[in-house]
Amino acid sequence: MKSCIWAAAVAAIAPAWAQTTTPQTVVITGNPLGNGDVATPSSVLAGQALSLRRGASLGETLDGLPGVAASYFGPNANRPVIRGQDGDRIRVLSNAGASLDASSLSFDHAVPIDPLVVERIEVLRGPDALLYGGSAVGGVVNAIDNRIPKAPIDGVGGALETRLGGAAGERAVSALVETGGRGWALHADAFGRRTRDLRVPAFDRPLADGGTERRERVANSASRAEGGAVGASMVWDRGYVGASLDTYRNGYGIVAEDDITIRMRRDKLALAGEWRSPGTFFTTWRGQAAATDYQHREIEGDGSIGTTFKTRGSDARVEAVHRAVAVSAGRIEGTIGLQLESSRFSALGEEAFVPSTHTRHAAAFVLERWTWGDSGHLSAGLRAEQVRVRSEGDADATAAQFGPPQERRFSPRSASMGVVLKLSPQWQGSANAAYSERAPTSYELYANGIHAATGAYERGDPQQQVERGRHIDLALEWKRGADRLRLGVFQSRFSRYIALTATGEPAIVDDAGDAVPVFAFRGVRARLHGLEIEGAWRLLDGARTVDLDARLDTVRGLDQDSGQALPRLPPRRTTLGLTLVQGPWTARAEVQRASAQTRVPDTDVATPGWTQVNLSASHVQTRGPREMLWFVKLHNVGDALAYSASTIGTVRTLAPMPGRGLTAGLRWTF
Numbered sequence: 001m002k003s004c005i006w007a008a009a010v011a012a013i014a015p016a017w018a019q020t021t022t023p024q025t026v027v028i029t030g031n032p033l034g035n036g037d038v039a040t041p042s043s044v045l046a047g048q049a050l051s052l053r054r055g056a057s058l059g060e061t062l063d064g065l066p067g068v069a070a071s072y073f074g075p076n077a078n079r080p081v082i083r084g085q086d087g088d089r090i091r092v093l094s095n096a097g098a099s100l101d102a103s104s105l106s107f108d109h110a111v112p113i114d115p116l117v118v119e120r121i122e123v124l125r126g127p128d129a130l131l132y133g134g135s136a137v138g139g140v141v142n143a144i145d146n147r148i149p150k151a152p153i154d155g156v157g158g159a160l161e162t163r164l165g166g167a168a169g170e171r172a173v174s175a176l177v178e179t180g181g182r183g184w185a186l187h188a189d190a191f192g193r194r195t196r197d198l199r200v201p202a203f204d205r206p207l208a209d210g211g212t213e214r215r216e217r218v219a220n221s222a223s224r225a226e227g228g229a230v231g232a233s234m235v236w237d238r239g240y241v242g243a244s245l246d247t248y249r250n251g252y253g254i255v256a257e258d259d260i261t262i263r264m265r266r267d268k269l270a271l272a273g274e275w276r277s278p279g280t281f282f283t284t285w286r287g288q289a290a291a292t293d294y295q296h297r298e299i300e301g302d303g304s305i306g307t308t309f310k311t312r313g314s315d316a317r318v319e320a321v322h323r324a325v326a327v328s329a330g331r332i333e334g335t336i337g338l339q340l341e342s343s344r345f346s347a348l349g350e351e352a353f354v355p356s357t358h359t360r361h362a363a364a365f366v367l368e369r370w371t372w373g374d375s376g377h378l379s380a381g382l383r384a385e386q387v388r389v390r391s392e393g394d395a396d397a398t399a400a401q402f403g404p405p406q407e408r409r410f411s412p413r414s415a416s417m418g419v420v421l422k423l424s425p426q427w428q429g430s431a432n433a434a435y436s437e438r439a440p441t442s443y444e445l446y447a448n449g450i451h452a453a454t455g456a457y458e459r460g461d462p463q464q465q466v467e468r469g470r471h472i473d474l475a476l477e478w479k480r481g482a483d484r485l486r487l488g489v490f491q492s493r494f495s496r497y498i499a500l501t502a503t504g505e506p507a508i509v510d511d512a513g514d515a516v517p518v519f520a521f522r523g524v525r526a527r528l529h530g531l532e533i534e535g536a537w538r539l540l541d542g543a544r545t546v547d548l549d550a551r552l553d554t555v556r557g558l559d560q561d562s563g564q565a566l567p568r569l570p571p572r573r574t575t576l577g578l579t580l581v582q583g584p585w586t587a588r589a590e591v592q593r594a595s596a597q598t599r600v601p602d603t604d605v606a607t608p609g610w611t612q613v614n615l616s617a618s619h620v621q622t623r624g625p626r627e628m629l630w631f632v633k634l635h636n637v638g639d640a641l642a643y644s645a646s647t648i649g650t651v652r653t654l655a656p657m658p659g660r661g662l663t664a665g666l667r668w669t670f
Contacts, residue, residue, distance in 0.1 A: 039418030074255035085138030134438025153180030167661030190228035220253030241273035259301030307349030330372035353449030412437035497526035530555035597645035610642035
């Protein structure tokens with residue numbers, strides 16, 4: 001408790017980390033009305049801040065932002081964890097459209113979005129189920145690019161980025177070029193990345209026979225990824241319409257199994273458009289649609305294919321924004337929308353623990369905002385969904401595992417209300433309350449088999465009910481010039497939280513003769529609550545600026561039925577940083593501290609705390625429209641051994657977090 005008070009005091013005299021939302025930043029995600037201030041806590045990465053934070057995965061890139069951690073199944077398979085929630089409670093989007101893949105099914109499945117070609121990443125912390133469905137109950141991550149140009153492009157422009165080094169020996173390059181004229185805008189990009197087995201501080205790696213071996217590399221963690229896209233739009237003064245075609249390939253090792261590698265591919269066709277008609281009641285119409293073909297193959301050491309996961313699906317979204325209507329105390333404006341998703345999933349092979357399924361979502365939503373002068377606004381909305389999840393049953397009737405075909409239908413409902421109040425020129429308060437419902441996923445309903453990534457026999461419940469939760473988020477912000485402070489608290493209470501819990505049944509013996517514990521997806525009462533503090537203070541202003549920044553976040557979760565902690569929660573984390581800017585030069589030093597995570601369920605063990613020091617420097621050269629950003633980063637200067645508490649226990653001791661690594665890079669824009 002004393003450390004929390006100390007960190008809060010430090011934050012009161014420290015600036016917000018430059019990568020989080022600033023007063024001038026307008027968040028696009030979950031903000032169809034384009035309001036500058038939103039009640040939902042958010043962070044934005046773009047420009048130089050994104051270049052300095054880019055990692056090999058989306059989770060690694062975002063890890064360390066307020067309230068954001070990573071699932072960390074080694075350096076390659078990393079989904080974002082927001083406020084202790086992961087999997088299908090975090091909505092990962094690409095240009096506000098669904099990322100149809102299998103990453104939420106298993107921790108060893110990577111997200112098929114590469115940070116190298118992303119131009120902006122927005123993170124919403126807390127429930128945003130109103131616009132994006134029940135799978136956004138924990139938060140939203142939206143990776144934004146310009147593959148479908150939305151504005152005219154004059155002449156030829158583009159960017160080239162290359163980076164080398166780091167603890168994984170990364171060699172990466174990305175390039176994009178854009179041109180346009182006479183109402184057309186064209187885009188093309190490509191990227192490639194290679195990494196070696198991750199270097200880590202010396203650690204004792206557990207062996208199958210119960211012994212250990214001393215290692216300085218994470219076994220089977222090398223990777224190779226490449227991809228690219230072409231896109232085109234017809235642009236006019238009142239809107240645009242366009243399309244893009246992209247491909248993504250990723251091959252990486254599974255750190256839990258030395259002889260297994262993944263070959264992933266994802267191909268996607270996307271359409272998007274917008275039409276603005278100021279003189280009509282609906283002033284803006286937006287629409288987008290995409291078709292995705294995803295495949296994930298697990299390759300054995302002898303080259304044979306063990307298990308193949310496939311997802312083929314489509315999603316579409318239409319929004320209409322109506323004009324502001326004057327009322328006595330201000331104005332009311334809003335949006336209505338429809339969203340459709342359909343996906344067919346199959347898992348064939350020796351490690352298939354879920355049947356082939358067909359899932360359909362259809363939803364309608366409405367969001368209205370009442371604004372009174374410059375002193376604040378109130379927003380409220382509703383969402384209604386229809387969800388159908390059908391199991392195809394056993395592919396082979398002679399090998400009974402999933403039973404006959406069966407189908408479940410759900411009708412989730414969500415509602416939210418948020419308010420932003422300008423208390424004074426420096427002070428602002430915000431509050432957001434929401435009720436959410438989430439339909440169970442295919443694996444929460446129909447899983448029945450050994451899940452190699454978790455080392456457990458997982459069993460779904462075909463009679464599973466809708467997950468229900470109530471959420472509240474309160475924040476107080478102070479801003480004065482470059483100085484600012486934000487203090488936020490949140491709480492989520494679930495009357496039914498679908499958790500994977502131990503059944504207490506006798507262990508099942510697998511084909512190798514190993515005993516595997518039995519877990520089942522069950523609806524339990526649960527509660528999560530936490531605190532987020534971030535602040536900034538300019539120590540020196542003038543030709544040379546010096547900023548001190550600080551951040552603290554913590555989350556606690558409880559299974560109220562069993563009285564045990566919810567699994568894989570990040571520990572309390574504190575960051576102190578100092579940034580010096582002089583002309584084109586920027587230098588930064590920061591200290592990150594993660595406390596020991598001792599609040600764990602009986603099926604897990606405590607994770608030790610750790611402290612790391614990171615240094616970086618960058619230089620910007622500008623000549624007309626051309627800009628060159630040179631940067632160098634030294635991560636984990638002291639080569640401290642660290643483990644992630646968000647990682648499942650079967651992998652945590654096999655894959656420590658990266659050791660000392662020096663990365664250098666260049667980004668050239670023209």
